[in-house]
Amino acid sequence: MTKSAAPSTTHPGWTSLSPDMPGAVGGTPLILLRKASEATGCQIYGKAEFMNPGGSVKDRAALAIIDDAERRGVLKPGGTLVEGTAGNTGIGLTLVANARGYKCVIVMPETQSREKIGFLRMIGADLRLVPAKPYRDPGNYVHVSRRLAEENGWVWANQFDNTANREGHRATTAQEIWQQMGGKVDAFTCACGTGGTLAGIALGLHDAARRDGVKAPQIVLADPEGSGLYGWVKNNDLSVAGSSITEGIGQSRVTGNLEDAPIDDAERIPDPEALDVIYSLLGEEGLSVGGSSGINVAAAIRTARRLGPGHRIVTILADGGARYESKLFNPTFLREKNLPVAPWLDQ
Ligand code: PMP
8 A cells, every 4th residue: 555645734725624715825835847957957846826815925924914913903803904015915915804804905006017906906905006106205105005004093014024924934834845845955045025935934944944953045035136135135235226027026125024034145137037937937837927936936046056966946936927917928018128028929
């Protein structure tokens, strides 16, 4: 008789019954990325966060923030949450709020993909689109959401500086990765919006390595152009240059979630490099992912080349490609920006 396989995660996820939708957040598969692995002689795995109920890694942050607000007694039955978001956190918050009987107000820059905007409307978010402004401008979506919370007595999720975000990843995502990899992880690469995913997983992998008495994995920030964090990691300089069509990542300040995160190195990935990875993942491996996943996998490939063959590297597939059909898979949009087009769309 064959022995049944040990459960692959610490979270019930799809391996068991769930009493409700929030119970089905997490427990995502870790998928070997064949082309990236073959090209480098390493094993590169992507954590399929696009398989969460709301379609992104941000379901975890949304659930962790709501659980924490309930525990602290600031979110009461029938209460209202408000958040500034590039979209995915808004989707996660709205769905968890629907499941638990809260109302949700979402403030979002109008430049985000029309697919995310449409989806937020579809699921019943009270959506307030605002012009895209830098963080130092009082009209920036984060400040608008904070003011709405103050003026109306709503609960502000505050995903950038509320460390319930990273603690959620530390307790779940990181432990799932460690268990799925059998405690053998040489490096982890991840982009940063709030920093919750990168810092939480970095801290959680360090916790797990300490517990097992082994060396902690190398933690590598994956940064798009137009973000200040690459310079911050490399030489403590947050100045920004260039731009990127990726959404939800890139940062020009050290958020509360990023503070004291154990980050060892950084890779800055230009959009054409990320797009080539995205097209290869879809066309050759059947994995439909969004822009930040392309940045993450490109950084994993660079890290694999730097470390040399035989290493085991993990990264995050943060959301799915369908969320960006009008951008990453739109030949007209891409050609205007002089960016590569997926071969099967380039007729
Ligand atoms: N990828 C995508 C697609 C996202 O929406 C976000 C969050 N805005 C991130 C990555 C970054 O995650 P975090 O906020 O945890 O840094």
